[in-house]
Amino acid sequence: MSQSFRLADGGRIDRSRVLHFTFNGQNYEGYPGDTLASALFANGVRLVGRSFKYHRPRGIMTAGSEEPSGLVQLETGAHTEPNLRATQIELYDGLSATSINAWPSVDFDIGEINSLLSRIFVAGFYYKTFMGPAGFWNKIYEPIIRRAAGLGRAPEYPDPDIYDHQYVHADVLIAGAGPAGIAAALAAARTGARVVLADEQSEFGGSLLHSGESVDGLPGSDWIAGALDELRQHEDVTLLPRTTVFGYYDNNYIAMVERRTDHLGPLRPKTVSRHRAWHVRAKRVVIATGAHERPMVFGDNDRPGILLAEAGRVYTSRYAVKPGERAVLFTNNDNAYRSAIDMHLGGMPLDAIVDIRARPGAQALAWADSADVEVLPGSSIIGTAGRKSVIGVDVMATTPDGIGISGGVRRIDCDTVLMSGGWTPAIHLFSQSGGKLRYDSEQTCFLPETFVQACRVVGSANGTRVSADCLAEAAEAGHISAREAGFRARARKAPKGETVDPGGLQPAWVAPSDHPTGKGPRKHFVDFQNDVTAGDLMLAAREGFHSVEHLKRYTTTGMGTDQGKTSNINALAILAREVNNEIPKVGTTTFRPPYTPVSYGSLAGRNVGHLSDPVRKTPMHDWHEGQGAAFEIVGQWLRPWYYPQAGETMQQAVNRECLAVRNAVGLLDATTLGKIDIQGPDAAEFLNRIYTNAWKKLGIGRCRYGLMCHEDGMIFDDGVTTRLGENHFIMTTTSGNAAQVLDWLEEYLQTEWPDLKVYCTSVTEQFATISIAGPKSREVLQKLSGDIDLSAEAFPFMSMQAGEIAGAPARIFRISFTGELSYEINVPAFYGRAVWQAVMQAGKAFGITPYGTETMHVLRAEKGFIIVGQETDGTVVPQDLGMDWIVSKQKPDFIGKRSFSRPDTARSDRKQLVGLLTVADGNEVLPEGAQITEAAKGVPPVPMLGHVTSSYYSPTLGHSIALALIKDGRSRIGEELHAPLESRAIRVRVVEPVFFDPKGERANG
């Protein structure tokens, strides 16, 4: 029958609409307002999954985000999501879910065989075996272990959904919208403060949604509705349901994830982010995250049908479902009586209360009495019966000290066991904030003590147990927080809650059983997800894992997807008992973000796909694209790499481009070069200190090449700088270093030499840069430059002129990176495209050819010009490149100078830049990155002399060329060496690194 465990009435579900869903292929029905967990219970489905290690049948244990065992795989295909908690999945029409970690099915799971071996598979067993023989780990053991481990499956397809971020500031951020959170929000909002209120559940209200308590004399749900109405009136209040506060970072930086569309199922709009990661910088934070009930640790306490007491009440009261037919409660505290009896009164019969305490509280007994429920004080559940569902519990009397058992066993048949070992305040966020905890031995839990950041903890999270007190302290915290954030308004009356005292508790960390714990077939589970039993914890303690951090790692307790929300306190208490230590001395493990797991997608946000990183394009980019250019990624830039024509290979295209430049004229988009405008009376002095060469005497209108080193003497950047006026220079940097160089200049100006009067302004993007190179470049340019005299006399090599080109204001630099006659034109970026096209047009008659970075590299290598980052790698000083000529001997100081005289830097046999030619086959191009050795072969380690930094086929020369950094290379010129590759070695001859026009006549002409 459909929904046979649904109660006839009540609950916060909408019975007017039926939702259809499937679980493990079976069709079921539920209602809006259900979670998958409540809908499964409504249909009598209690076996949900299999445990991590032993593959024991498991059901749902809680009603919230602390759920350790009710995990499912939601949906299939691209939308699938592993390891979701059934207790948090809002039901939607068409939902489909399956069990995880079970094969072939959750009903019949082969992995259950592990259960039989469980006697061997104790904590840390894998450290003690699977060690030999060599090679077996990788090939045999590890694959088996890997296959057995893991829970759900990762999707196999890219995610069809999108995710985004939202960065906001708040005066008061409130985590958790139970009665305490709402009360705090009201108080803060009334001052006019900017308030953010977030709760991970679909509805605000927290425990008020099921507790049946009243506030201000109103039924809980009416009070919530009224409060929310009021909050919505305040303009600066942001209400965020379905939003988990998952991280508390430095300086009150709060991270939350909002699940915006999951609950809509297949109907969700595709243009709206599925999850949104909120980043909130909050002046004050109020943590009102409630508390988690903890399980009792008793024999075989993990069977489907065994759940937390409060959860039992949540299912009957909030969802109007019965978790089963007949229940028994096992507890050590009074409050659980209330939960269980509420459930009982709500329609799910409770047959007995097994209380481990000899003397339950009077109030608790009165509650039981009034509901006519039998109480067995001084008793323990020693074990449970059943497999895929609990079918009964065995109860014995405890000895007066509460540690042992006596008398006979009484079997109580039931299909549901409620358990409650007390409450653990959710101090996760507080701990993440850096706050220190204290142990409260009365409530047997850790509570906030020392605050490091500007936050407050209220309500159950603060260990406050009487509702009235929760509301009062929360309202006060909300008000004070707002005041501290700068909002002054008189406090209004706090909401009045009920004053029922939840009663006492007696710690009972492991319930006595018929065998000593850990020494019999019964398993006393502590961490239900990772299958960690009390016996495992005791074993770890015996083996010397006494630090709680060691205990965690050796047994994996608390390391599952629930991060031990229900289990950690039990585990550390058991450890304390085993090592005769006090609980506060044992302490907790470290709380880390996230509070509950967060999708990678939401953390990445929109920084994926085409938005993953800016693609920087030059003003001529569209033109290059139109010409079918292949692009090279250089930092964030896209630069034309080469321009293949129909049918051409890359090599053919590059050859053609190279020859065009050498024989006629080519043009290159050099816009990406960094450009820095440098002005001030001390500009020349500044350059003198920054570059290795001298700058003071550079004439106006003249250009000079410079090298920059870091203080350690290693080359950092290079480029041509031009003097535009007495106090005015324009510097160019490499494309990749533009920003770094500007920062570097500013750093020295501001921190080392504030006395220098120099201003630097980045103009990298102001100008498009077109480099025209080749013997015909002057003629091409002349057609566009009207009245500028381009003659060698009027416009010599390494000089600059301003004028107009093709209708655009321009600076023309006669500089060359190809060794050819060459002009670099800077025009305001607006004109880049037009001038480029004009140059193409003007050059048509001369066979002008656009060329890309590859050709540029070949041409400069023919000339022996270096590329920073290719001939250098952070270990190269100018002298290594044979560039002593650019290192001033006169200047007393410049950046890097002092480092040149250190013993290692001053060595004469350092790696030096040389050329290499292949000996046997002149056309063979050495791989860049090939290492160079003396001998062709050797037994490793083979001594290496250096490596090939650049290597190309030179169409101009008709053979291959290479540059290399070789140990003592200058003195090896003429020697033959080897480039050993994977299968063979190539013989090479060391030559001068300039292959073409060594005198530089072409550029100078």
Added chain:
Amino acid sequence: MFVIHCPWCGDRPETEFHYGGEAHIARPEKPEELTDQQWADFLFMRTNPKGWHRERWSHSSGCRRWFNVMRNTHTNEIAGSYRIGEMPDLPDGSGPAKGAKA
């Protein structure tokens, strides 16, 4: 991600800044007069203290100014910012280190 106080722009998120390491390591006036050891001290050796630290930051996405921050590297507590050339006392009362350049 810290909130860093730019002496000009006020409180801004750390992602707008560039970190510049230990502050007040002045570039030697006459490097050529230093021994290799002294030069290595300047280049590489750092106090790297656990506790209060004077450090340089540049507001690289904003006003591009360099300035100094006093931060406790143990707790990440930030005690304040000051401009180049200044040297307020640290919260633990300690003044400038001997020989340190403001």
Added chain:
Amino acid sequence: MTRFSIASLVRNAMNWHQDWPRQWRSPQPKPSYDVIIIGGGGHGLATAYYLARQHGIRNVAVLEKGWIGGGNTGRNTTIVRSNYLWDESAAMYEHSLKLWEGLSQDLNYNVMFSQRGVMNLAHNLHDVRESIRRVNANRLNGVDAVWLDAAGVKEFCPIINISPDVRYPVLGATLQKRAGVARHDAVAWGYARGADALGVDIIQNCEVTGFDISDGVVTGVQTTRGRIGAKKVGVVAAGHSSVLANMAGFRLPLESHPLQALVSEPLKPIMPTVVMSNAVHVYVSQSDKGELVMGAGIDSHNSYSQRGSLSVIEEQLGACMELFPIFSRVRMLRSWGGIVDTCPDASPIISKTPVKNLFFNCGWGTGGFKATPGSGHVFAHTVATGEPHPINAPFALDRFISGALIAEHGAAAVAH
């Protein structure tokens, strides 16, 4: 020491595992030792183990301020490889890798060294050039290395996205097949158990607060558990090295930075190997338990707090989505930070110091887990003999004076 084996496991199961002894003792500190090792991470414990085993020096204490393995050893992404560029580094890391290959048997402790291969991706021509340079250097140094093109990458790791349309397409990768991952905690515990069995005292919750130095010679240490005398002291304190150097009166070329890592929820096997990408700053593997283990880049500022910025993690996950778009719906389970001691040349320091008989082993930064056995082995030699082992001679402090740095930034940009 009770030997671990399947037989001893079965035997103990009979008795519900009641008889397993402690894996290491918890002794009171003696008044003095021949050697004190400061820092109970993998490197410190390995040093103690090899001191006892190789050099017969058993009157040794390892002083750990917290719990052993709780430093970077317990919080790293466990990548083990030896494909470093320079000869000095290749020798060091390859020495270590060879020790890894027999470590479980040597220690009689399963450290789960899984040689599933490590790929370092190349995303632009510069990466390609540098990768090929490294592959060639590795081979000549006897370190296994191959260059894979994009198709080869896909074959080795089918879930990786090699589409040319992504922002930073995969152009290829270097692959070291003998590289892989290991179980970090087991390394600390295995060495501790081994050292303890040879007589080494492992003393936890014992923080060193000062050095006793007379006439430039170290004579002992001050600790939170009193003074302990020592003939020699080896400091292996990773992120806290500068703090200890400051106590001994000198400075180191180190900065301590937060480095974060994170794990996903456990998944069925999906990731067959280890993938690293320097250019987009991400590295991913999957543990035997099923979590995807991922690392981020360092936070730029110095810090001794074991926490970093969320923005760093977000950036790294963005990069991850590009390489592995199928992970978008996978969820982050936990993130944490360690304190890494970064060195200007991204290489470690294993060295004598200005104080006689005081030795430092530090500067491993973001990538020293892989070196644990090798580092312990050569450091034990250095401490025992007072002189460096040939493998660690180039890693002495004086390289910062001479300028003979061993710049491994290329191999180490997010070096793990």
Added chain:
Amino acid sequence: MVDLTLRRSPLSGWEQKLAVASVDGAVALREIPFLGMVNLRVDLSMRGVGKSIEDAIGFALPKQPNTVTSRLTTRALWMGPDEWMIVAPDGEQQALIGKLALQLADRHSAITDVSANRTTLELHGPKSIEVLQKGCLLDLHPSKFLAGHCAGTNLARSQVIVEKIDDHATWRIYPRWSFANYVADWLIDAMMEYRAPL
């Protein structure tokens, strides 16, 4: 002769795309190409400099960090303690530069035409803050970021200057030339959800 018709802004050709992305009553986006921009660096504390500049541009530069002063169609944005960006209608930058150069001739200063360095995007509408907050970490709340405020900051992965023009949710975003397409793409994407109501 300089031919103004040859000019292309980084987002020329995007007009249609930006218009389609705009959602009536929610948020609208357009490029304002070719605004004149002059970067000025000078020490305002030097005697007489403030006055000289006022004479040149017709109003005083903002001294308050991250604020804007303006007169008619010319606006001066505070960029740093010794740096301003003066934004003027297309074509006026040369005259501005001339006047500033004249006034500051004997002063240590740098006057640089940066009109092509950045372009201008205008975002307007009630959802504009929410759109920006998807990638901007500043506090853009109307009580904090007022009309006449500006800031150098990051928008998603790009450095930008953000300026609030008026009290009616009108923003100008100045990305660098080569980042303009990224920033525009990003904004279009961030505006997408308002086309289909949740």
